[in-house]
Amino acid sequence: MKFVYWFLGLLVATVALLSVVPIVVSELGGEVVTLERSEENGETSRIRVWIVDNDGVSWIEHGDITSYWMTQLVTSNEVVLARKGQTNTYEGVQDPDSHDFYHELRRQKYGWADQFIELFSGGREGCDGVPVKLLLLDDA
Numbered sequence: 001m002k003f004v005y006w007f008l009g010l011l012v013a014t015v016a017l018l019s020v021v022p023i024v025v026s027e028l029g030g031e032v033v034t035l036e037r038s039e040e041n042g043e044t045s046r047i048r049v050w051i052v053d054n055d056g057v058s059w060i061e062h063g064d065i066t067s068y069w070m071t072q073l074v075t076s077n078e079v080v081l082a083r084k085g086q087t088n089t090y091e092g093v094q095d096p097d098s099h100d101f102y103h104e105l106r107r108q109k110y111g112w113a114d115q116f117i118e119l120f121s122g123g124r125e126g127c128d129g130v131p132v133k134l135l136l137l138d139d140a
Helices: 002-028 068-075 096-110 112-121
Strands: 032-038 044-050 052-054 057-061 078-083 086-094 131-136
Touching: 032 068, 044 057, 044 096, 052 096, 057 096, 068 086, 078 131, 096 112, 096 131
Parallel strands: none
Antiparallel strands: 032 044, 032 078, 052 057, 057 131, 078 086, 086 131
16 A cells, blocks of 8 residues: 555656646746736736747747637737836737747757757647747837
């Protein structure tokens, strides 16, 4: 019986560890911004995401094409992000064609942390997230 308790404890600890480690790695791996995301119930949630930049354009990736907030970009393309202590408004556009480019930029910026997250998430090939191209609208 002692073995069963030991095994169950080890199983619970492993699941807990596998749930927490990717979150810790994403927070410690580099710059993380806060996305203010609209929800179906009308509320706004704050989600921590990675961001990449190239030639004055930024991209984030959070959600697949059917995610509520992604479908809302079609009717209202305003995206609010808190970055480096400032909250800014961006024009956000779904940019599925930049998927590979986004992941290349992410690998360059986040290095080992990106590799670790891909290991846990099934890699680029298994990624159904859609990059969102962001153009800064103001410097509020």
